[in-house]
Amino acid sequence: MxxxxxxxxxLTAVLxxxxxxxxxxxxxxxxxxYLPPKDCVLWFVLCIPFIAAGFMSLKxxxxxxxxxxxxLAMAGAFTFVLSSLKIPSVTxxxxxxxxTGFGAVIFGxxxxxxxxxxxxxxxxxLLAHGGITTLGANTFSMAVAGPFVSYGVYKLxxxxxxxxxxxxxLAAGLGDLFTYCVTSFQLSLAYPSPNGGIFMSMIxxxxxxxxTQIPLAIIEGIITALALSAIExxxxxxxxxxxxxxxxx
Amino acid sequence: xxxxxxxxxxxxxxxxNIKAVFALSIILLCVIFKEPLGCIFAxxxxxxxxxxxxxxxxxxxxHIVLWPVLFIAFSSFMVSFDITNYRGGIFSLxxxxxxxxxxxxxxxxxxxxxxxxxxxxxxxxxxxxxxxPVNDIVYILKTIKCPKEITELFMLIYRFIFIVLNMAQSxxxxxxxxxxxxxxxxxxxxxxxxxxxxxxLSYNKSLFMYNAMLSRCYSGYINFLFIEYERNRNFxxxxxxxxxxxxxxxxxxxxx
Numbered sequence: 256m257x258x259x260x261x262x263x264x265x266l267t268a269v270l271x272x273x274x275x276x277x278x279x280x281x282x283x284x285x286x287x288x289y290l291p292p293k294d295c296v297l298w299f300v301l302c303i304p305f306i307a308a309g310f311m312s313l314k315x316x317x318x319x320x321x322x323x324x325x326x327l328a329m330a331g332a333f334t335f336v337l338s339s340l341k342i343p344s345v346t347x348x349x350x351x352x353x354x355t356g357f358g359a360v361i362f363g364x365x366x367x368x369x370x371x372x373x374x375x376x377x378x379x380x381l382l383a384h385g386g387i388t389t390l391g392a393n394t395f396s397m398a399v400a401g402p403f404v405s406y407g408v409y410k411l412x413x414x415x416x417x418x419x420x421x422x423x424x425l426a427a428g429l430g431d432l433f434t435y436c437v438t439s440f441q442l443s444l445a446y447p448s449p450n451g452g453i454f455m456s457m458i459x460x461x462x463x464x465x466x467t468q469i470p471l472a473i474i475e476g477i478i479t480a481l482a483l484s485a486i487e488x489x490x491x492x493x494x495x496x497x498x499x500x501x502x503x504x
Numbered sequence: 505x506x507x508x509x510x511x512x513x514x515x516x517x518x519x520x521n522i523k524a525v526f527a528l529s530i531i532l533l534c535v536i537f538k539e540p541l542g543c544i545f546a547x548x549x550x551x552x553x554x555x556x557x558x559x560x561x562x563x564x565x566x567h568i569v570l571w572p573v574l575f576i577a578f579s580s581f582m583v584s585f586d587i588t589n590y591r592g593g594i595f596s597l598x599x600x601x602x603x604x605x606x607x608x609x610x611x612x613x614x615x616x617x618x619x620x621x622x623x624x625x626x627x628x629x630x631x632x633x634x635x636x637p638v639n640d641i642v643y644i645l646k647t648i649k650c651p652k653e654i655t656e657l658f659m660l661i662y663r664f665i666f667i668v669l670n671m672a673q674s675x676x677x678x679x680x681x682x683x684x685x686x687x688x689x690x691x692x693x694x695x696x697x698x699x700x701x702x703x704x705l706s707y708n709k710s711l712f713m714y715n716a717m718l719s720r721c722y723s724g725y726i727n728f729l730f731i732e733y734e735r736n737r738n739f740x741x742x743x744x745x746x747x748x749x750x751x752x753x754x755x756x757x758x759x760x
Contacts, residue, residue, distance in 0.1 A: 286576055288535055288625025289618065295535070313653055321724045322714050324653070328660030329710035332668045333703060335661065340672065340695075357699075373658050377665065380633045380641065383572050386625060387528065388535055449610070450588045459587055474692065481696030486703055 284378070284393055285441065287386025294445045299391030302368075305399045309368035316366065327362065331370040334358050335377055352475045353434055356427030359402035360409050360483070371398020396437040405430030419487075420480045428476025435468040436461065510559040511635055519733040520640035521647055526743045527632035533750050534624040538617045542754035543624035549746050550627035558634045572626055580619040584611035638662045643730050656726045668706050675701055 290298075316323045337354035358367045372394050378384040385393045405426040412422035443456035451458075515523075530550070534543050554560070586606050587599070593608030636644075638659070645655045675698045679685065684694035714722075 286572070286579065286622050286626065287629050288531065288622040289576075289579070290535075292532075292536055310651065310654070313657070314651075317653055317724075321722075322711070324656060324724075325660065325710045325714045325717070326707065328657055329664050329668070329706045331657065331661035332664030333706055335665050336668045336672050336702070337699065339669075369654065369657070370661075373654070373661055376658075377661065379629065380638070381665075383568060383626060383629060383633065386531075386629055388531055388625065446583045446614075448586050448588075450586060455587045459582075459585060463582060478692060478696045478699065481693065482699035482703070485697055485700035489700065489704055 284375075284385035284397075285389040285438065287379070287383075287389060289386075290389050290392055290441070290445050292388075294441070295388045295391060297391075298395050298441065302372075302391050302394045302399060305365075305368045306372060306394070309365045312363075312365040313369050327366060327370060330358060330362055331374055334370060335374045338374070338378065339382065352471075352478070353397055353401055353431055355397055355401040355434070356405035356423075356430035356475070357479050357482070359405040359430065360423055360426055360479075364399075364402040364406040367402040368394070368398045371402065374398075392438075392441045396434050396441060400437045401430040401434035404433040420484055423483050424476040424480035426476075427479035428472045431472035431475050432468070435464050435472070439464055509564070509634055511637075512557045514736075515553075515557040515635045515739075516637075517731070517734045518635075518736050518739050520636050520643050522735070522740060522743065523632060523636050523640075524644050526747070527628045529747050530628040530750060531625045533747070533754065534621050534628070537751075537754035537758065538621045539754040539757040540617060540620040541757045542750050543620035545753050546624040546746075546750050547620075547627045550624075550631045554627075554631055554634050560634075568630075573623065576619055576622045576626065580615040580622065583618055584608075584615035586611055639728075639730070642728055643733075646728070652725065655728075659726065659728065664706070664710070667709060668702060671705055672698065672702050 313327070316327070334354040334357070337352055337357065340352070355367060355371060358370060362370070372390070375385055375390060375393050375398065379386050379390065408429050409422050409426035412425055413419075417425075439457055439460035440453075442460045443453050446456055447453045448455035448459070530546050534546055584607050586593075586608065588596075588604050588606050589602050591604055591606070593606040594612070596604045596606040599605050642655055642659055645658065679694045679698060683690075685691050
């Protein structure tokens with residue numbers, strides 16, 4: 256390759272990185288039509304147990320307390336709006352939080368899986384982020400994997416007697432990072448490298464997303480922790496053990 | 505947002521199930537066949553139907569189409585890259601030790617196919633979004649016997665989105681007026697404060713709404729009212745014709 260060709264290639268690669276990473280509201284969504292049919296089916300099937308358990312949890316909560324449905328609906332709308340807000344990013348661009356860590360800490364991961372699916376359907380229908388064929392894959396990464404990791408990290412930190420601020424920040428940040436790892440795995444499974452297979456492809460996708468996703472995860476963690484501590488200061492709501500839903504029962 | 509676009513009565517009153525089946529079948533066909541010509545046909549037909557039936561400004565088209573299409577274009581281009589331990593292909597660039605970032609003809613071909621597949625699927629998705637209001641989506645959910653808890657949650661979330669969005673925008677404008685976005689630190693702080701205020705306000709609003717619903721005899725079940733939908737034979741014929749043409753073009757392209 257000549258020097259000129261190298262320059263052109265580098266410029267294209269930089270442009271590719273600039274546009275391919277989440278910039279304008281695409282966050283970590285996999286676009287409509289991006290996955291092959293077998294992958295669409297695989298991720299839909301993998302989501303079914305979580306959605307079923309989430310539905311049972313929702314049914315139980317709403318049977319015990321009718322008000323919970325309204326509160327959960329507001330939580331869903333909040334998650335939708337949260338995921339469409341721009342948050343400041345150190346890479347110069349602005350991107351969007353997933354909001355799942357926030358929801359998982361407050362309402363628990365099972366209910367968040369159902370709320371997450373509905374929010375993803377709205378994002379596909381109203382904002383054209385994600386899609387119907389990729390709903391299974393997006394649900395698995397954003398409404399199942401992210402919330403469960405966030406909730407697990409939060410509970411673990413609280414058990415280890417860590418402060419609320421640190422616990423929430425770690426939960427939201429690691430949940431976001433895990434979402435990005437799962438999305439990279441989904442893409443590498445769909446488009447494995449002809450030479451290095453899924454592993455090489457995953458390295459490629461992780462490296463591309465890392466440019467904005469790692470700083471974003473840190474920022475989302477800090478913002479979520481600041482927001483939750485501010486909520487506790489300006490109201491008498493308690494987040495431990497899904498306090499909001501229990502309080503209204 | 506897409507939902508605020510004017511849609512002509514002709515397509516608005518058509519049974520939403522037919523529109524959903526049409527859009528989903530085109531998406532599935534494009535994803536299964538992945539043939540560029542079939543996808544180009546699907547894109548053209550969908551945008552003709554959208555522009556003919558919806559009043560869209562040029563600005564809105566640019567706003568809602570430009571970013572997703574750019575995102576698809578560069579994401580598809582990303583797929584054409586490969587990490588190899590040898591030089592080769594159209595381009596190759598040494599990254600670390602004996603590893604190279606390469607682009608070959610096969611990868612580019614795959615990227616082009618992916619771009620058209622994703623664009624056609626996105627166009628079908630836009631057709632469904634523009635022509636089917638959320639009330640009609642609830643009708644589709646009822647038809648496929650979706651549990652009532654999920655249907656109710658779906659409708660309530662939709663209602664609340666606008667309330668929460670309005671609150672977030674108002675607070676954001678107020679913060680901007682007070683130079684809250686001046687530095688990185690103030691941006692982070694104001695974002696956190698805005699989120700907390702929106703959460704507490706929306707939580708309180710949800711409690712008020714529950715009381716309002718109780719005073720209107722809410723017993724844990726929300727009744728939805730739907731308009732009388734048409735089963736327009738011409739539209740059904742058009743749908744069958746388009747689906748058949750997409751299949752035909754894709755099969756012919758694959759064979760030849």
